[in-house]
Amino acid sequence: MTRWMVSPGEIPSAWFNVVPYLPAPPASPLHPATHQPVEPDDLAPLFPAALIEQEMTRAPWIEVPGEVLDILRLWRPTPLVRASRLEQALGTPARIYFKDESGSPAGSHKPNTAVAQAFYNARAGLRRLTTETGAGQWGTALAFACAQFGLECEVYMVRASFEHKPYRRVIMETWGGSVVPSPVDQPDHPGSLGTAISDAVRAALGRGDTHYSLGSVLNHVLLHQTVIGLEAREQLALAGERLPDVVIAPCGGGSNLGGIAFPFVPEAGVRLIAVEPLSCPTLTQGRFDYDFGDSAGLTPLLPMYTLGHDFVPPSIHAGGLRYHGVSPLISSLVRDGRMEAVAYPQGKVFEAAVHFARLEGKVAAPEAAHAIRAVIDEALAAKETGEEKVILFNYCGHGFLDLSAYDDYLHGRLHDEQG
Amino acid sequence: MTRWMVSPGEIPSAWFNVVPYLPAPPASPLHPATHQPVEPDDLAPLFPAALIEQEMTRAPWIEVPGEVLDILRLWRPTPLVRASRLEQALGTPARIYFKDESGSPAGSHKPNTAVAQAFYNARAGLRRLTTETGAGQWGTALAFACAQFGLECEVYMVRASFEHKPYRRVIMETWGGSVVPSPVDQPDHPGSLGTAISDAVRAALGRGDTHYSLGSVLNHVLLHQTVIGLEAREQLALAGERLPDVVIAPCGGGSNLGGIAFPFVPEAGVRLIAVEPLSCPTLTQGRFDYDFGDSAGLTPLLPMYTLGHDFVPPSIHAGGLRYHGVSPLISSLVRDGRMEAVAYPQGKVFEAAVHFARLEGKVAAPEAAHAIRAVIDEALAAKETGEEKVILFNYCGHGFLDLSAYDDYLHGRLHDEQG
Numbered sequence A, B: 001m002t003r004w005m006v007s008p009g010e011i012p013s014a015w016f017n018v019v020p021y022l023p024a025p026p027a028s029p030l031h032p033a034t035h036q037p038v039e040p041d042d043l044a045p046l047f048p049a050a051l052i053e054q055e056m057t058r059a060p061w062i063e064v065p066g067e068v069l070d071i072l073r074l075w076r077p078t079p080l081v082r083a084s085r086l087e088q089a090l091g092t093p094a095r096i097y098f099k100d101e102s103g104s105p106a107g108s109h110k111p112n113t114a115v116a117q118a119f120y121n122a123r124a125g126l127r128r129l130t131t132e133t134g135a136g137q138w139g140t141a142l143a144f145a146c147a148q149f150g151l152e153c154e155v156y157m158v159r160a161s162f163e164h165k166p167y168r169r170v171i172m173e174t175w176g177g178s179v180v181p182s183p184v185d186q187p188d189h190p191g192s193l194g195t196a197i198s199d200a201v202r203a204a205l206g207r208g209d210t211h212y213s214l215g216s217v218l219n220h221v222l223l224h225q226t227v228i229g230l231e232a233r234e235q236l237a238l239a240g241e242r243l244p245d246v247v248i249a250p251c252g253g254g255s256n257l258g259g260i261a262f263p264f265v266p267e268a269g270v271r272l273i274a275v276e277p278l279s280c281p282t283l284t285q286g287r288f289d290y291d292f293g294d295s296a297g298l299t300p301l302l303p304m305y306t307l308g309h310d311f312v313p314p315s316i317h318a319g320g321l322r323y324h325g326v327s328p329l330i331s332s333l334v335r336d337g338r339m340e341a342v343a344y345p346q347g348k349v350f351e352a353a354v355h356f357a358r359l360e361g362k363v364a365a366p367e368a369a370h371a372i373r374a375v376i377d378e379a380l381a382a383k384e385t386g387e388e389k390v391i392l393f394n395y396c397g398h399g400f401l402d403l404s405a406y407d408d409y410l411h412g413r414l415h416d417e418q419g
Helices: A049-056 A066-072 A084-090 A111-123 A137-148 A159-164 A167-174 A193-205 A219-225 A227-238 A255-264 A328-335 A346-360 A366-385 A403-410 B049-056 B066-072 B084-090 B111-123 B137-148 B159-164 B167-174 B193-205 B219-225 B227-238 B255-264 B328-335 B346-360 B366-385 B403-410
Strands: A014-016 A061-063 A080-082 A095-100 A128-133 A152-158 A178-182 A210-212 A246-250 A271-277 A287-292 A301-306 A340-344 A390-395 B014-016 B061-063 B080-082 B095-100 B128-133 B152-158 B178-182 B210-212 B246-250 B271-277 B287-292 B301-306 B340-344 B390-395
Touching: A014 A219, A014 A227, A049 A111, A049 A219, A066 A111, A080 A227, A084 A095, A084 A346, A084 A366, A095 A227, A111 A128, A111 A137, A111 A219, A128 A137, A128 A193, A137 A152, A137 A167, A152 A159, A152 A167, A152 A193, A159 A178, A167 A178, A167 B346, A167 B403, A178 A193, A193 A210, A219 A227, A219 A255, A219 A328, A227 A255, A227 A390, A246 A255, A246 A366, A255 A271, A255 A328, A255 A390, A271 A328, A271 A366, A301 A328, A340 A346, A340 A366, A346 A366, A346 A403, A346 B167, A366 A390, A403 B167, B014 B219, B014 B227, B049 B111, B049 B219, B066 B111, B080 B227, B084 B095, B084 B346, B084 B366, B095 B227, B111 B128, B111 B137, B111 B219, B128 B137, B128 B193, B137 B152, B137 B167, B152 B159, B152 B167, B152 B193, B159 B178, B167 B178, B178 B193, B193 B210, B219 B227, B219 B255, B219 B328, B227 B255, B227 B390, B246 B255, B246 B366, B255 B271, B255 B328, B255 B390, B271 B328, B271 B366, B301 B328, B340 B346, B340 B366, B346 B366, B346 B403, B366 B390
Parallel strands: A095 A390, A128 A152, A128 A210, A152 A178, A246 A271, A246 A390, A271 A340, B095 B390, B128 B152, B128 B210, B152 B178, B246 B271, B246 B390, B271 B340
Antiparallel strands: A014 A061, A080 A095, A287 A301, B014 B061, B080 B095, B287 B301
C-alpha cells in the first residue's frame, strides 16, 4: 500500500471562500469607537487594499497570484498520509488520513497565509510588517515570508518567551527578522499577547511605510489556509475515497481548522469538528457576541464566540490555542449547527500524542495533538458501531520546539487545569 | 514547474552493496587482541547473524525485508527537491537537487538503518539494544526503531548533553527509550563519546538477551542507507535528468554520504564529494591505517582514514561529524581516487546555511550545512565555466534541535577552530 499520496503537479490555483456557503450571511465587524459597521477605509492604515477586499468579498473563488504559488511550491502540495498503524493499534474499521502541514519552513500551516500577506503588502509598496507573537509560531512564519519579498519584519514577542524560549527567536533571526521583547517600555514586565499586539499595532500606525499582519481570526487569513482542504479533497480522491465522513482540526483563532474544513462545508454529509483545550473553551463554553480581538480594545468588534477579551487562560502548552475569541466564520458555523466543538484537558491530549508518536513516528505540536485526541475517540466510536468511517484531520505542526511539554507529561509534571 | 518529485508507489526493495564495485577489495577488520582477521563468530556477542552476514557479503543486492519496508513507508520515499531559488540567487547554470531526509521521525537519515537493525535483532529473539549517543541524533533514531518492534532501548548519552541539551532525551523517552547519562559510574564526569561507547558495549556484553547497535561506520549500516541514493536515481530520471554530474554529502562516520553516493559508484562519470569540518579533517588530513573504532580500543581494528583513536576534536556544532575515523568503504573510495574530499571551517558552513534558509525556507542541521557549503561552491564554479552541471546533495537532517548554533553564528559567538 502506498502511504504517500501527493497530488501530481500543482497546488490549488484559487482559494475557496466559504462566505457564500454559510447557513446565514456573517454580521459585519463594528468600529471600536463608533460601533458602526467597519468600512474598508477604516482598515487601510493596517492592511493593503487587496487584503481588505478579500476580507469583505463574497466571491466563491479568489485567484492565488503566481508569485505566491512560487513560494508555496517550496513545500506544497503537502502529503496526505494514511495512519494505518494507528488504525491497526486501535482495531478500528475507520480509515484515518492526515494532512501533514509540518513540513513547511516554519513547521506549521502558518506560512500559507504569511506568504500571501507579505506578497500583497510588498506589491502595495510597503517596506515593513509588524506583528506580535507568543511562543513564536506566527512570528516565525511571517519572518520567512517577509524574507521572500524583501520586506523588513518586526516581531513583538512576549518577553517571558523571548527570555526563556529563545529557539523560535533564533529561527526568526535566521530569516532576517528583528525580534523585540514586549512590552517595549517596561523591561521588567513579562509581557502577554495583549501587550505584544498593542506594541505591534502602534509600531505600524506610526509609520507610512509599515503595515500590521495577523496570523488567524480574520476572513482573509482563513481564506489563504483553504489550500489545505482543497489539496486534501483531491488527494482523498486519488486514494479512492469519495469524501471524508468527519473532518477534525484544533481550534485557537481558527485558521488551521478553517483551512482544512471550509472546502467541505458545501457537502452536507461531512461532519466538521473543532477541538479546543478545556482550559480555553471558547466554542464549548463561551457566548456568541460582539467582542474585541485584543485585550486592550483597540481592534474592531467581531461577531464571534468569546470568553471575554479580558479572559486570561492558564499557561497551557498549546500556546496556539490560548485565545479568548475565535474566527467569526468558524463561530457562525458552530452557532448555526454546521460545525461541532469538543474540549479536552491537556493530559488526555498528550496521552494521545505519545501514542501517535510511537505508532506513526511523528512528534506532534501540542495544537495538533488536540486533533489526534479527538481522532482517536472518533475511531474508537466507529469500532463500537462497526462503521467504516473516513476520518480526515489536520496535522498542523511538529513538536520539535515544544519538547519541554512532552518532558513535563512523561515525568508527571503536567497538571490538568480543570476537568 | 513541479518541485516535488516523489517516485510513484514504492521504495527500493533491495539495498545496494558497493563492495563488488570498489576499485580494490576492502581489507578485513582485525581482532583487537590477536590482530588476526575478524571472523563472524567474533562479532556474535554484539550483532545478530543477519547483520554479520551483511557486514561481510559481496552480493550486489540484499533484499529489504517486508517488515522493514512497512516501517520505512512511514516517511519514504523522501522527496527529491529542486533548489530553484538557490540556483537563481547564485546565477548559476547548474541544476541543484537535494534529497530531503529531514522528514523522518528522528529528523535525519539515521532511522533508515535503525529500523533494519532493530528488525534483525528482534527476529533473532533479542529483547534489548544498547547504544551510545552524543547530542542524541542516533539515540533518537534507535529509540524510534526499537518501539516499532517491541525492543527495549538503552541509550548511554554523554552526560554534558544529557544535562544541558535535554530535548533529544525527551524525544527518546517519548518513544519509550531509557536514557542513561554516561559515564555511569562517575556522576561528576561530563562524559564523552568514548565513555558512552564503553558503557553501551559493557551493558550489551553482560546480558544474553541484549545486543549493541552502531549508527555509522560499519558496512551493514551504510548498506541500509543506500535507499537514499537508489530513490534519488529514480527520481532524477522522473525529473528528466540522466545522471548527476556531482553527488555531495557531509561525512562524519560516513553513513549519509555512503547512502546517497554508493549507487552512483559504478557510473564512472559521476563525481562523488565528501565534506568534512576543518576541525576534524579525517579524509583530508588523516592517514589511511588500521585503527580502533573507539577511544578505549575495545572494537576491531578497521582499515580507514583516521586522525588517531585518541584524537579529540573541538566541540564544534556539527556533532555528527566529530569522529576520528571514517567508514572503511568510504576510506577505500577516497584512497583509490574514486571519491574526493573537502574540508570547511564552520563559519563558512553557517554562512551557507543561513543563505539557504532564506532562499529555500529550510533550516538545516549543521551536518547538512556542510554539504550546502560545498554545493554553493560547486554551483559558483559552474557559473565561471558556464557548465550546465547537475548537482545532487543529501539534505540529511533539519536543524530545529540545533538552533543554539545558529544563535551563536548570528550573534558573532561562533569561532572557527582553525582555517
